[in-house]
Amino acid sequence: MSGRQRVAIVVGARREAVKLAPVARELRRTRWAEPAVLTTGRHSTAVRNTLACFGLRPEIEIELGPSAGTGDTAGTGGTAGTGGTAGTGGTADAGPVAELTAALHSGLGHRLRAPGVHAVLVQGDTSSAPAGAMAAFFAKISVVHVEAGLRSGDARSPFPEEAHRRMIAELSDLHLAPTHTARRNLLAQGVAADRIVVTGNTVIDAVVAASRSPRHRTASELREIEQDSAPLVVVTAHRRENRGEPIRRVGRAVAALSRQYPDVTFVVAAHMNPSVRIAIEETLRGRPNVRLPGPIPYDAFARLLSRSVLAITDSGGIQEEAAAFGLPILMTRDNTERTEGIDSGPARLVGTDETEIVAAAEKEFVREGVLDTRKPNRPFPRPNPYGDGRAARRCAAACGWLLGLTPRPPDITDQETR
DSSP: OTTOEEEEEEEOSHHHHHHHHHHHHHHHHSSSEEEEEEEOSTTHHHHHHHHHHTTOOOSEEOOOOGGGOSOOOGGGOOSTTOOOOOOOOGGGGHHHHHHHHHHHHHHHHHHHTSTTEEEEEEETTSTHHHHHHHHHHHTTOEEEEETTTOOOSBTTBSTTHHHHHHHHHHHOSEEEESSHHHHHHHHHTTOOGGGEEEOOOHHHHHHHHHHTSOSTTOOHHHHHHHTOOSOEEEEOOOOGGGTTHHHHHHHHHHHHHHHHOTTSEEEEOOOSSHHHHHHHHTTTTTOTTEEOOOSOOHHHHHHHHHTOSEEEESOHHHHHHHHTTTOOEEEOSSOOSOHHHHHHSSEEEOTTOHHHHHHHHHHHHHHHTTTOTTSOSSOOOOOOTTOOSOHHHHHHHHHHHHTTSSOOOOOOOGGGGO
């Protein structure tokens, strides 16, 4: 590995593992990079299992003590078992978030001060991302932000992810924007245009690759679901702002749909935090066409998503992943920083009102011909506003350009996201 540039890739939660794994694999393929996956010890089993789906493992694992708190964001999750911890929502979680960030900064700072690290990659908005960016900044190491430029417009919603994104932008040397909308958001914040590369979203690379993986590691209950010939609807709920009664309303809406459509199978992909999981599952137990398999490995989840007819979710990540398969998405939240899916059609904001969720699902079932046996169990093709599945390659090339080793890659065009 002599002469290669060492690139530290900070992974704190499963969602980061999903989106950064394709970049790590592309960096491995270059002649100039020596990527090192650095995990923070948060949700370590889920992170290790997800990395293993892509043939990766952590080179460095930072252990956080009990004083680190439980304040990682709900937004670290999305797919089942992704991470995030129990909280009460809003500013009540500010203390744990601060404790976690301090512990992460200390642990990452110690590791990144070691000689020989030339760049640090962080992704998204979990507590690990701003901590990694800040530790790299203080160590005078170049910071690369994957999935840069997402904005809701409200610094306190989603909390604390939106603030994290804005802080990382101030510290980054290279901003890898997933879409042209994200690029415009960065420009509006004052980021120099020559420090932004529009790459597409690496989650498209990840979910397509995972959906094609073999089933040999799948548990028996999941194998039964994967072999189910009925139309599938995937349901997830985990966000901090939805915890408690809003998630219960989502559960009641799914229960109503399961009674109305007995020939449709509803798969509730569980969050790994029991208190979050119970809130939705308590309204659904005993329904014959509702499956509650517990936390689902990422590759199995990707395969389920690829053959579903609808997703009902509050996860921004699943909003992107579902678009890879042309899947309609009902977003059980009031706003989203991923506006491209709303603008181009596959995603709809429905909030957590039971009546709204049921009515929106009914419309999608009619539109997609879900109950028409003459039609295949697949959604109609739709443009994918989040990329073409080659984002990781662009991200790796952009890192090489930042370090003065390769040419700057061209931005992905609007046509390439369709």
